[in-house]
Amino acid sequence: MEARRNKKNEVTLKPPIASVGILGWMRKNLFSTPLNTILTLIIISLFWFSILPFLRWALIDASWLPGANCKESGGACWSVISSNYKMILFGFYPQDILWRPITAILMLITLLFISRNRNYWNSFLGYAWGISLVIIGILLKGGIFGLESVEIEKWGGIILTLLLSVFGLTAAYPLGVILALGRQSRMPMIKTFCVFYIEFIRGVPLISLLFMSSVVFPLFLPKGFAIHAVLRAQVAIIMFTAAYIAEVVRGGLQGMNKGQYEAADSLGLNYSQTMRLIILPQALKIVIPPSVSILISAFKDTSLVVIIGLYDLLKTTKTALSEPKWMGFSTEAYIFLAVIYFICCFFMSTYSRKLEKELNTGLE
Amino acid sequence: MAITIYQKNSKPISFWYDPDKRSILYQVGAVCLLTFVAWYLISNTLINLERQSVTTGFGFLNKEAAFEIGESLVSYSAVDRYAKALLVGFLNTLLVSFIGILLTVILGTIIGIARLSKNWLVKKCAGVYIELFQDIPILLQLFFWYALFNEMLPSPREAISPFKGLFLCNRGLIFGIPQSHPVHVYMAIAFLIAIIAIVILKKWAAKRQNSTGQIFPVFYTSTALIVGLPLICWLIGGAPTDMNIPELKGFNFKGGIGVSPEFTALLLGLVLYTAAFVAEVVRAGIQSVSKGQTEAAMAIGLKPGQVLNLIVLPQALRVIIPPLTSQMLNLTKNSSLAVAIGYPDFVSVAGTVINQTGQAIEGVMLIMVVYLFFSISTSAFMNWYNKKMAIVER
Numbered sequence: 001m002e003a004r005r006n007k008k009n010e011v012t013l014k015p016p017i018a019s020v021g022i023l024g025w026m027r028k029n030l031f032s033t034p035l036n037t038i039l040t041l042i043i044i045s046l047f048w049f050s051i052l053p054f055l056r057w058a059l060i061d062a063s064w065l066p067g068a069n070c071k072e073s074g075g076a077c078w079s080v081i082s083s084n085y086k087m088i089l090f091g092f093y094p095q096d097i098l099w100r101p102i103t104a105i106l107m108l109i110t111l112l113f114i115s116r117n118r119n120y121w122n123s124f125l126g127y128a129w130g131i132s133l134v135i136i137g138i139l140l141k142g143g144i145f146g147l148e149s150v151e152i153e154k155w156g157g158i159i160l161t162l163l164l165s166v167f168g169l170t171a172a173y174p175l176g177v178i179l180a181l182g183r184q185s186r187m188p189m190i191k192t193f194c195v196f197y198i199e200f201i202r203g204v205p206l207i208s209l210l211f212m213s214s215v216v217f218p219l220f221l222p223k224g225f226a227i228h229a230v231l232r233a234q235v236a237i238i239m240f241t242a243a244y245i246a247e248v249v250r251g252g253l254q255g256m257n258k259g260q261y262e263a264a265d266s267l268g269l270n271y272s273q274t275m276r277l278i279i280l281p282q283a284l285k286i287v288i289p290p291s292v293s294i295l296i297s298a299f300k301d302t303s304l305v306v307i308i309g310l311y312d313l314l315k316t317t318k319t320a321l322s323e324p325k326w327m328g329f330s331t332e333a334y335i336f337l338a339v340i341y342f343i344c345c346f347f348m349s350t351y352s353r354k355l356e357k358e359l360n361t362g363l364e
Numbered sequence: 365m366a367i368t369i370y371q372k373n374s375k376p377i378s379f380w381y382d383p384d385k386r387s388i389l390y391q392v393g394a395v396c397l398l399t400f401v402a403w404y405l406i407s408n409t410l411i412n413l414e415r416q417s418v419t420t421g422f423g424f425l426n427k428e429a430a431f432e433i434g435e436s437l438v439s440y441s442a443v444d445r446y447a448k449a450l451l452v453g454f455l456n457t458l459l460v461s462f463i464g465i466l467l468t469v470i471l472g473t474i475i476g477i478a479r480l481s482k483n484w485l486v487k488k489c490a491g492v493y494i495e496l497f498q499d500i501p502i503l504l505q506l507f508f509w510y511a512l513f514n515e516m517l518p519s520p521r522e523a524i525s526p527f528k529g530l531f532l533c534n535r536g537l538i539f540g541i542p543q544s545h546p547v548h549v550y551m552a553i554a555f556l557i558a559i560i561a562i563v564i565l566k567k568w569a570a571k572r573q574n575s576t577g578q579i580f581p582v583f584y585t586s587t588a589l590i591v592g593l594p595l596i597c598w599l600i601g602g603a604p605t606d607m608n609i610p611e612l613k614g615f616n617f618k619g620g621i622g623v624s625p626e627f628t629a630l631l632l633g634l635v636l637y638t639a640a641f642v643a644e645v646v647r648a649g650i651q652s653v654s655k656g657q658t659e660a661a662m663a664i665g666l667k668p669g670q671v672l673n674l675i676v677l678p679q680a681l682r683v684i685i686p687p688l689t690s691q692m693l694n695l696t697k698n699s700s701l702a703v704a705i706g707y708p709d710f711v712s713v714a715g716t717v718i719n720q721t722g723q724a725i726e727g728v729m730l731i732m733v734v735y736l737f738f739s740i741s742t743s744a745f746m747n748w749y750n751k752k753m754a755i756v757e758r
Contacts, residue, residue, distance in 0.1 A: 029483065043485050043489060189391040189395055193394070215728065220405045220408055223415070304701070307704050328515045330515065334511060341504065
């Protein structure tokens with residue numbers, strides 16, 4: 001090994017080539033032991049034999065344009081998406097006024113992006129949310145300001161998926177907080193009811209609640225009184241999500257120091273003041289990250305409404321696929337949907353992790 | 365007692381400011397409201413049912429079902445009663461959940477450990493897997509696998525056969541099994557005896573170690589017992605090697621055991637989805653045991669196997685088991701999505717029954733009772749486990 005003398009006349013040795021740079025990194029992280037070497041080689045060969053053919057199928061041999069003849073090319077048929085994307089994304093919404101749902105969705109996304117930054121969390125943002133949700137509702141429904149009215153039956157695709165999850169969570173959150181407070185209550189009747197409700201809902205699958213909303217709920221209503229299926233499913237989703245939120249909020253309430261309650265008592269605050277001013281602001285802050293995970297699962301769970309026949313993203317895709325021309329190309333359509341869901345959920349979960357880190361350092 | 369004197373001298377507290385009385389009032393109000401809502405809904409329901417001339421009650425369970433079920437663990441035909449049909453669905457749910465949980469725990473543990481691997485490639489692959497499968501709705505995954513089975517796999521005539529006796533085609537997975545032989549019964553008995561022997565052996569070894577300090581190689585002896593006893597039985601019985609290998613007859617396979625594409629797609633979807641969550645649970649559990657524990661155990665001279673068995677696992681499992689059980693429960697609840705791809709699980713059969721009889725309330729009630737049964741038994745187990753594993757503080 002080459003030895004050199006530096007200015008202070010000390011001997012310095014160059015680090016061995018095999019322990020620095022790319023080579024060193026590879027030796028340390030990929031080939032450190034015989035077992036690791038074998039694992040690395042197995043994974044690389046798996047990539048070679050599965051990912052490369054997949055990429056070839058998905059990108060090189062694929063047909064992209066609506067007019068392409070899919071049956072002849074050996075690759076993926078993305079034409080199924082490019083020919084049907086309006087149907088898949090917006091369902092039966094009238095095609096000439098698609099600017100309305102697109103504006104609504106853009107508004108929602110903008111709001112979500114603004115809400116990402118914790119510096120903007122104030123009452124103004126709350127009002128902005130309230131007003132925007134109303135505007136989104138007007139944009140979608142129409143009927144006033146000279147906008148053409150669109151029936152709820154025609155809302156479909158991504159509109160329905162987003163509405164069910166966003167409205168579901170906004171309505172479920174207050175309900176969940178009330179249930180959590182009820183579960184902590186000293187009044188035995190109210191406590192029993194809340195415990196029963198939360199445990200019951202968490203014990204049954206969402207699909208049974210959706211069945212209930214589609215076949216049993218109409219029986220509950222007096223004659224001549226009907227609620228639209230979308231709304232009924234929305235109620236089921238709200239009831240379902242509320243129970244899970246209640247458990248998360250309860251975790252936050254139990255994490256509160258007893259001194260907080262005592263301090264509030266000694267100040268002479270009553271129950272609602274204690275909760276509103278002291279406990280909930282702190283407890284809800286702790287539970288923001290798990291609440292985002294509930295938002296993620298609520299977003300994923302809206303796909304279940306396809307089973308009771310509502311036109312969410314999954315159902316509109318199935319409808320587009322039912323055309324004989326597209327028989328045998330559902331894999332491509334499902335991959336497209338998976339990409340949409342993945343992007344949305346990935347953003348949310350990354351955000352939740354970032355928030356968790358921020359809040360943790362803030363507290364300690 | 366300053367407080368009592370103060371209360372004696374002051375006027376009695378007014379009704380509205382006494383927290384006890386007020387709480388009674390609130391509760392009476394809440395109960396009244398609930399009763400009223402319940403009464404209103406029930407009376408509406410009764411009127412509606414009368415108008416549709418549906419008789420309430422579970423009497424319909426004794427009627428003839430008149431529909432076929434694709435897959436069944438017990439013999440079932442269309443002339444059987446609704447109750448039998450529901451039982452078939454229940455058993456199918458149990459089957460897919462049981463196998464699913466078994467595979468999920470194995471796969472999830474492997475991926476969870478891989479997530480902590482020192483090998484960069486292995487670690488990243490596990491991370492990508494976890495993120496990818498957690499972020500795609502389970503229903504979409506089920507549709508995807510089912511479509512893949514139906515569209516990408518060949519017909520039985522051109523079935524893929526990686527080795528003799530295993531066929532993969534759009535009718536599902538078909539594989540050969542050993543031809544049934546009387547010696548199999550004895551092998552099963554030998555297996556049970558081996559398990560009982562291992563339990564006794566373990567107790568005896570622990571006792572001996574406590575009194576003499578000598579360690580008995582329990583693991584090797586157990587392995588020898590559990591493999592050896594059935595093997596000896598098999599050899600004594602004449603070592604029958606006949607296999608029941610599926611053969612293509614006409615348009616489908618005869619012989620062997622076939623697993624339908626619905627079942628395979630459901631199982632695959634559930635296992636891959638839940639394993640991503642289990643992997644995170646396992647990773648968190650392993651990370652919860654601080655490194656000092658391992659180092660301390662090695663410092664007092666325990667072997668690597670003992671470090672894992674006596675120090676790391678008992679502590680990690682305390683963290684892992686509670687969320688793991690809730691993931692198992694999730695898998696069981698998610699198996700109800702079988703209805704979307706046509707596997708006859710309990711929800712799917714109950715849905716058919718509701719459509720045929722119009723007994724919607726009873727049908728949905730049955731679904732809820734079955735799943736509540738699963739979740740209550742799980743939480744009963746959890747309570748027992750938490751009590752058993754709670755750290756005994758001095």
